[in-house]
Amino acid sequence: MPSDAVLYQAAALCLTYPDEDFRARLPLLREAAPQLREFVDHAAVTPARELAEHYVRVFDLKNRHSLYLSWWRDGDTRRRGMSLMRFKDVYRAAGLEFAGEELPDFLPAVLEYTARTGDTGLLTEYRDALDRLRSRLTDFGTPYASVLDAVCATLPAVRSGARP
Template sequence: MSPLPTTIPALIRTRVRAAVRRPARLTPEEAESRTLLLRLCSLLLQYPDAELAACRAVLTASIETLPPSPAAEHLADFTTWFADQEPEALERHYVEMFDLRRKSSLYLTYYLHGDTRRRGMALLTLNQRYKAAGWDIDGGELPDHLPVVLEFAALAGPGGGEAPLRQHRRGLELIHHALADADSPYRHVLAALLTLLPPPTEADRAAVAQLVAEGPPNEEVGLDPYGTYGEGEFAPPSTFVPPMAAPPTRVPATNPTTSRMEGTR
């Protein structure tokens, strides 16, 4: 977005900026489609365990029913690959992309705050947002794990529900960049998600370029009250070790449109 003239009163400039970045009012059909897109992205970015692998045909069929859109096309490209892989190969690829690579971790506050004290506060703030909306993740995952953030967005709607995605847009861009560099099919899922967000600003692009070059900020501290990395150890400088996940929390579902949150592992 181009800078607004300084002659425009500050209040008007603020409201114009907010209107530009706020999702447009959706029809009921568009809202339903958007909710399904977000929920599908959440499911496809979870660890591909036996249960998720068994649902691949259902996921593919659900994507085929979506109205034509860039997001639907990206998800269709992903499921073409996803449906054709052996379960063990899917698991190996997921671990390589999201557990072993520092710049494609799915923990969003890491990209904004790195291993600093501010990250712990960001996690608390995000968890409080969920609770204020009447949603409790029951400790199954950290609140900044992308599948969790996507499920909240699907449940709470384009306004406040998608606010964490907009806040962490730069981290999402970095994840997409890293997956594209690795030629991972998961890049299609991130590309689908990014089409649902406001276009990046020049400041966003500059910040992502800096993240690519330098990585997130670093500081040898823990993330209390969310714990440290491993057995009481802090993450060493310039490295990223994904936080230890709690046992998976599962809610039975019959199709992707039913709310279902499960841990990645």
């Protein structure tokens, strides 16, 4: 398991809807993943309702900040179905069965898979999508950008010739 496994698991939690369970985990997240302290400290001092409304504004209203990795490459096309099947196949090959409420390319699910298996292949393959999401979150001025900063810092740079 890579040394970044705790970071990946913590980042997965930070990128899910901030419910009461999330708020209860903030002290643990702060200590376990110092790379995420900027976001965790922000979440800790932000009223629960305000944080939840911000999450919805950032991630749920438009695809501009999509947490679904295949959307960045395939958009809403038929190709995306094949990409989603591939995510499930990767999980299954690692002995995991994807049973989440979200699609298998949901970034928190991919981060959790990476934390559990040590396989950064999906994150590396979709590094260009992560960089584009990170850039848009930064431009939007949301603290969620710092979570993507921490994750991207653990991955190799995008190869030249990769999609913009």
